[in-house]
Amino acid sequence: MANDDPRLRRYWHVACRAAALDDGPVAATVLGEELVIARLDDGTVTALPDRCPHRWARLSDGCVRGAEIECPYHGWRFDGAGRCTAVPALGEDAAVPSRAHLEPVRTTEALGLVWVALDEPAAPLLEVPEWDADGVVAVWLPDTDLSAGCAQFVDNFLDIAHFPFVHRGTFGLEDQPETEPFAVEDTDGGAGLRVRYRHEVANPEDPAVATGEHPLVQFRSMEYTWRVPFSARLRLEYELTGVENTILVFVTPVDATSSRLFCVLLRNDVTSPEDPRARSAAEFEYRVLTEDLVLLERLAERDFGLAVTEQVHTRADRNTIELRRLLGAHLEGLDGAAPGALDAHTVPSLLEATP
Ligand code: FES
Ligand SMILES: [Fe+2]
CATH class of the missing domain: 2.102.10.10 (Rieske [2Fe-2S] iron-sulphur domain)
Structure with missing residues (x-):
């Protein structure tokens, strides 16, 4: 696909x-x-x-x-x-x-x-409960063109195991490469998924780190939600600082090999989009995004490869396998056909066969 x-x-x-x-x-x-x-x-x-x-x-x-x-x-x-x-x-x-x-x-x-x-839409938009919440400010990142498939971007956005490697320059912890087991919940009748995960990250955005009041490495809770085909929300809660940051990404298929990313942060720690902290939050997130784009634009294919058997998976990829299954099933369901080879039973057997 x-x-x-x-x-x-x-x-x-x-x-x-x-x-x-x-x-x-x-x-x-x-x-x-x-x-x-x-x-x-x-x-x-x-x-x-x-x-x-x-x-x-x-x-x-x-x-x-x-x-x-x-x-x-x-x-x-x-x-x-x-x-x-x-x-x-x-x-x-x-x-x-x-x-x-x-x-x-x-x-x-x-x-x-x-x-x-372009044709009758088959799924509603992603729901974002905090969009209109009190005390939340929307901070937009520049719209960004990328030479990668939309599904590949979403796949990377949901991916947890890449943090210690791709993001070692921002928030990833090189010395914590293991992904803890986590659950994936299907939502919205198969049009979405949800994943919750708590882990430690570097938090250089916290001003109390520079003064020595807070450690650089801090716990944060993540909640991912995804909606077919290319909308995703990542809610981050930093336990030590109380900062809540929702990252929304929407990727548009421009043509066969290029996509356009729209990204906005919903922050509870800034007072307006002009607040200098809003600007530095956007800059930090853009650095993180750039780390991903450098990698994504070098992938050997622009095709997402919904045929999961062509790629190799592990249990650390549970959510991105589920992304493939749900997206594949939704696309197949458009024609009124039953989901094909990639059905609910395929994923567990793939996982069992891998470490
Ligand atoms: S009015 Fe549009 S091209 Fe002539
Ligand atoms: Fe990333």
């Missing part, structure tokens, strides 16, 4: 951040489809093909006029439903050509993001 799997048209994917629309139409590529996303003056968001039917100018280079998008080339206008409403060169009352209309793409707004689904 790779980014260009046509079944991915049946899910919501992030097109852009909602705030990006404040400056006019935005271009977004989702599953190879080039779209223009715009907030019209009535507040609604629309997504249309980013290609004017006249001479193929990009509507994302145009502007919003009232409840319409205006093409930058000859000023044709399109309403939120994609209907061409004006061809200025023909005069105000002229009929527009019948083929001048565009097919809109369904959109929704949630979690500060604009989402699109």
